[in-house]
Amino acid sequence: MASQPNGTSTDWPGRYYHIDQxxxxxxxxxxxxxxxxxxxxxxxxxxxxxxxxxxxGLGCEILANLAxxxxxxxxxxxxxxxxxxxxxRQFLFRQKDVGQPKATVAAEFIMKRVPGVKVTPYFGxxxxxxxxxxxxxxxxxxxxxxxxxxxxxxxxxxxxxxxxNPESLKPMIDGGTEGFKGQARVILPTITSCYECSLxxxxxxxxxxxxTIANTPRLPEHCIEWASVLEWPRVHGDKKMDTDDPDHIGxxxxxxxxxxxxFKIEGVTWSLTQGVVKNIIPAIASTNAIIAAxxxxxxxxxxxxxxxxxxxxxxxxxxxxxxxxxxEHEKRDDCPVCGGEALEMTISSxxxxxxxxxxxxEKQDIQxxxxxxxxxxxxxxxxxxxxxxxxxxxxxxxxxxxxVPPGGEVTVTATTLPFSLSLRISYST
Amino acid sequence: xxxxxxxxxEQSTVVIEAAPDNKTRRYDRQLRLWAxxxxxALESSRILVISGSATSTSILKNxxxxxxxxxxxxxxxxxxxxxxxxxxxLEGPSSIGKSRAEETVRLLVELNxxxxxxxxxxxxxxxLAKDKxxxxxxxxxxxxxxxxxxxxxxxxxxWEDTSNPPLVIVRSSGFxxxxxxxxxxxxxxxxxxxxxxxxxxxxxxxxxxxxxMSLDFENMDxxxxxxxxxxxILVRLLEEWKKTHNGSPPTTYAEKQEFKKxxxxxxxxxxxxxxxxxxxxxxxxxxxxxxPSEIRExxxxxxxxxxxxxxxxxxxxxxxxxxxxxxxSYIHLQKLYKARAEEEKAIFKSYLQVPVSEDMVDAFVKxxxxxxxxxxxxxxxxDADPQALANAVETAPKQLATHLALTAxxxxxxxxxxxxxxxxxMEALTNEALALLPPGxxxxxxxxAAVGEVVxxxxxxxxxxxxxxxxxxxxxxxxxxxxQYIPINGSxxxxxxxTWTGVL
Ligand SMILES: [Zn+2]
Numbered sequence: 001m002a003s004q005p006n007g008t009s010t011d012w013p014g015r016y017y018h019i020d021q022x023x024x025x026x027x028x029x030x031x032x033x034x035x036x037x038x039x040x041x042x043x044x045x046x047x048x049x050x051x052x053x054x055x056x057g058l059g060c061e062i063l064a065n066l067a068x069x070x071x072x073x074x075x076x077x078x079x080x081x082x083x084x085x086x087x088x089r090q091f092l093f094r095q096k097d098v099g100q101p102k103a104t105v106a107a108e109f110i111m112k113r114v115p116g117v118k119v120t121p122y123f124g125x126x127x128x129x130x131x132x133x134x135x136x137x138x139x140x141x142x143x144x145x146x147x148x149x150x151x152x153x154x155x156x157x158x159x160x161x162x163x164x165n166p167e168s169l170k171p172m173i174d175g176g177t178e179g180f181k182g183q184a185r186v187i188l189p190t191i192t193s194c195y196e197c198s199l200x201x202x203x204x205x206x207x208x209x210x211x212t213i214a215n216t217p218r219l220p221e222h223c224i225e226w227a228s229v230l231e232w233p234r235v236h237g238d239k240k241m242d243t244d245d246p247d248h249i250g251x252x253x254x255x256x257x258x259x260x261x262x263f264k265i266e267g268v269t270w271s272l273t274q275g276v277v278k279n280i281i282p283a284i285a286s287t288n289a290i291i292a293a294x295x296x297x298x299x300x301x302x303x304x305x306x307x308x309x310x311x312x313x314x315x316x317x318x319x320x321x322x323x324x325x326x327x328e329h330e331k332r333d334d335c336p337v338c339g340g341e342a343l344e345m346t347i348s349s350x351x352x353x354x355x356x357x358x359x360x361x362e363k364q365d366i367q368x369x370x371x372x373x374x375x376x377x378x379x380x381x382x383x384x385x386x387x388x389x390x391x392x393x394x395x396x397x398x399x400x401x402x403x404v405p406p407g408g409e410v411t412v413t414a415t416t417l418p419f420s421l422s423l424r425i426s427y428s429t
Numbered sequence: 430x431x432x433x434x435x436x437x438x439e440q441s442t443v444v445i446e447a448a449p450d451n452k453t454r455r456y457d458r459q460l461r462l463w464a465x466x467x468x469x470a471l472e473s474s475r476i477l478v479i480s481g482s483a484t485s486t487s488i489l490k491n492x493x494x495x496x497x498x499x500x501x502x503x504x505x506x507x508x509x510x511x512x513x514x515x516x517x518x519l520e521g522p523s524s525i526g527k528s529r530a531e532e533t534v535r536l537l538v539e540l541n542x543x544x545x546x547x548x549x550x551x552x553x554x555x556x557l558a559k560d561k562x563x564x565x566x567x568x569x570x571x572x573x574x575x576x577x578x579x580x581x582x583x584x585x586x587x588w589e590d591t592s593n594p595p596l597v598i599v600r601s602s603g604f605x606x607x608x609x610x611x612x613x614x615x616x617x618x619x620x621x622x623x624x625x626x627x628x629x630x631x632x633x634x635x636x637x638x639x640x641x642m643s644l645d646f647e648n649m650d651x652x653x654x655x656x657x658x659x660x661x662i663l664v665r666l667l668e669e670w671k672k673t674h675n676g677s678p679p680t681t682y683a684e685k686q687e688f689k690k691x692x693x694x695x696x697x698x699x700x701x702x703x704x705x706x707x708x709x710x711x712x713x714x715x716x717x718x719x720x721p722s723e724i725r726e727x728x729x730x731x732x733x734x735x736x737x738x739x740x741x742x743x744x745x746x747x748x749x750x751x752x753x754x755x756x757x758s759y760i761h762l763q764k765l766y767k768a769r770a771e772e773e774k775a776i777f778k779s780y781l782q783v784p785v786s787e788d789m790v791d792a793f794v795k796x797x798x799x800x801x802x803x804x805x806x807x808x809x810x811x812d813a814d815p816q817a818l819a820n821a822v823e824t825a826p827k828q829l830a831t832h833l834a835l836t837a838x839x840x841x842x843x844x845x846x847x848x849x850x851x852x853x854x855m856e857a858l859t860n861e862a863l864a865l866l867p868p869g870x871x872x873x874x875x876x877x878a879a880v881g882e883v884v885x886x887x888x889x890x891x892x893x894x895x896x897x898x899x900x901x902x903x904x905x906x907x908x909x910x911x912x913q914y915i916p917i918n919g920s921x922x923x924x925x926x927x928t929w930t931g932v933l
Pocket of ligand 1: 193195196197198331332337338339
């Protein structure tokens with residue numbers, strides 16, 4: 001049965017009438033290597049194995065599209081459970097599913113709705129899985145809302161590439177949305193620009209100056225920051241703020257509203273309070289549908305060679321008409337993941353190690369939280385374990401120029417990232 | 430000493446709202462985009478979708494989830510094995526042979542308890558022949574891959590009367606697609622622009638200027654100095670600058686740099702953030718506040734010039750704005766100028782000739798720099814205008830190529846026997862397309878790639894294309910219904926091979 005081009009016994013005549021029109025014949029922009037007909041159908045329906053990261057707003061859409069286009073062996077990873085605020089767009093979930101793992105509920109729904117498709121869920125983290133796990137897939141589609149998780153996945157897939165073994169190159173298709181905006185891209189690890197290469201394209205999160213928050217609030221957001229950043233620790237001491245706890249949000253809201261009244265600022269609401277402290281990003285079904293469809297379409301074209309695929313970045317803005325921009329994002333030679341060259345950094349000879357660390361956290365194309373620093377010969381500052389942190393702590397106050405010669409290299413690592421960054425330091429003064 | 434007090438005279442009181450209810454929590458992520466007003470517009474809307482194709486149900490999925498009020502699927506057909514293979518809102522083989530409208534409606538309403546769905550098994554022919562008025566009862570009508578003659582009849586009927594609903598036309602074939610919205614006019618107050626309104630640093634109202642000039646920056650204590658709002662700093666510095674520069678603001682690059690430096694020079698301590706902010710916002714000091722040209726054009730709209738009591742509120746509001754602007758002023762709306770804004774709003778309202786709700790006046794005044802009035806055309810206007818097509822060959826060849834390929838396919842199809850298999854040739858479609866252009870005009874170079882795809886998969890409603898159209902169309906429909914954000918004006922062309930979209 002496995003050799004049937006039309007898949008398993010659950011298929012019925014006419015099932016693939018629509019899809020087969022593009023699998024039976026090439027088009028003007030189809031690669032000559034395309035195996036029109038049974039060859040490509042057998043691969044798609046009986047052999048291809050695809051991994052979906054995330055079963056949320058994009059993930060639900062991705063799973064449904066993949067199943068309808070004929071992928072039969074789909075795996076999905078998600079560490080979250082279903083929340084009521086997911087139901088306006090994550091269409092595989094219902095009210096009764098709130099609290100259940102997304103991956104499991106999504107997998108069951110797809111298998112029930114689309115006969116003959118096997119969806120294997122994993123309720124957990126991508127970091128739980130090893131290289132062998134990722135090596136079993138032909139393609140990986142990411143529908144994540146976390147930058148950190150995407151960086152991890154991207155670096156893992158770049159590291160997986162073994163030049164001796166072409167099978168080790170796993171195309172990664174990445175989608176992301178925010179309100180009416182979104183992007184879809186095709187990453188061929190080590191060949192095209194990678195996720196890390198484009199880190200500087202991310203929107204910088206708005207940070208309000210602490211002085212404004214403490215003294216001269218003008219915006220409702222300033223009042224909310226005052227409540228969460230200054231008042232919460234002052235009143236509650238070490239008690240951790242839980243942004244999912246309605247009582248905590250309620251408290252912050254009341255404090256922020258009183259502050260706003262004092263400064264005659266309008267617009268502090270429950271919803272805004274929650275939005276600011278949880279850093280909520282607006283999300284709607286339609287944008288997710290567009291981006292997920294674009295991602296799945298690329299997966300389909302790559303898996304079947306039925307048409308040229310995206311090279312390599314599609315950006316969409318839907319607030320004023322439908323504006324999109326398709327372009328080739330370029331690989332960075334000094335990308336810490338796929339570039340191979342050290343990142344040149346010119347600093348003042350007065351800069352301390354502590355200041356350098358601050359710069360690494362903030363710089364748009366680096367953004368490494370809690371970095372540990374070392375040179376080829378010595379450890380400069382290590383975030384962990386505690387003994388080493390303590391031993392290297394005195395270096396924080398030292399000048400970089402005391403520890404690193406001009407043109408010297410500093411290696412930056414962080415536990416959250418499966419790669420290290422090399423900096424070549426030069427001094428401006 | 431409090432600066433905010435001096436500017437905002439009005440007292441505000443603390444009103445604490447309760448924690449959000451389940452419905453608000455469900456819709457939280459979208460309320461952040463279109464707020465309660467947009468949501469209530471969605472909840473009162475009634476959508477008609479013609480056919481229960483994969484594309485149609487994908488569109489409806491993205492409208493049912495955010496909570497439209499009602500939808501009807503008009504479809505007399507039974508589910509075929511082909512439908513069961515590509516439509517997520519059918520249950521595989523067990524749906525085959527059942528009413529396509531009933532099956533898809535049943536599975537779509539499951540998505541949201543708050544939405545009403547209805548299956549209508551009449552054919553569009555029958556409705557157009559016997560019960561046209563039924564169509565007028567919807568907020569918006571959506572038609573996917575409708576046969577060309579029928580589509581023209583539908584488009585003409587809806588165009589005849591301006592009170593009829595807009596029509597969204599969706600055409601797709603394999604990896605290619607087109608979306609068009611037929612409307613006469615679409616006015617948007619809340620366009621959600623990326624740019625903020627001018628702060629009018631260049632033309633401060635008298636109380637603001639007087640206040641800015643009255644401050645004794647030098648002898649102020651350090652804390653107060655660090656708390657002067659940046660707007661006040663800029664107003665003050667600009668006024669001083671003008672005194673020594675013949676009344677002109679900084680104009681050359683060098684002057685602008687000098688102005689910025691003088692902002693920073695006023696700091697008492699290196700870390701005064703308000704002065705840093707004033708430096709960053711310094712461009713506002715040499716940005717002239719004028720009525721944006723697009724808004725000025727609205728003032729001479731025929732409907733504004735010939736206002737009657739029954740004109741839509743939008744035109745009454747624009748008329749009032751034009752009278753307001755003619756006094757040489759433009760409305761201040763920033764929170765910072767609250768007291769002034771209230772005074773001006775009262776004057777603005779006195780120009781209104783009909784009562785308009787307070788919420789609408791507020792929204793209008795707040796967005797008076799970003800109002801939009803879109804003017805649409807009847808479906809088919811482009812194809813009926815050979816000269817416009819010839820121009821598009823030059824200006825938008827890629828988009829036009831796909832549009833012509835899809836038009837050629839539908840005109841080819843109307844010449845066939847009904848239900849005959851649709852198997853067009855490159856040659857036949859090329860001739861159909863050429864017939865639309867003025868004699869001697871060549872098809873765009875890109876036509877061959879586009880028409881080749883149409884010939885390859887003439888009737889393919891591919892799941893990914895359907896899903897993408899589902900998102901695009903639903904998004905435009907939401908913008909039309911909520912009258913927020915700006916919908917497309919014309920055709921949106923989609924190519925899912927190179928993955929681009931374009932406007933024609
Ligand atoms: Zn890279």
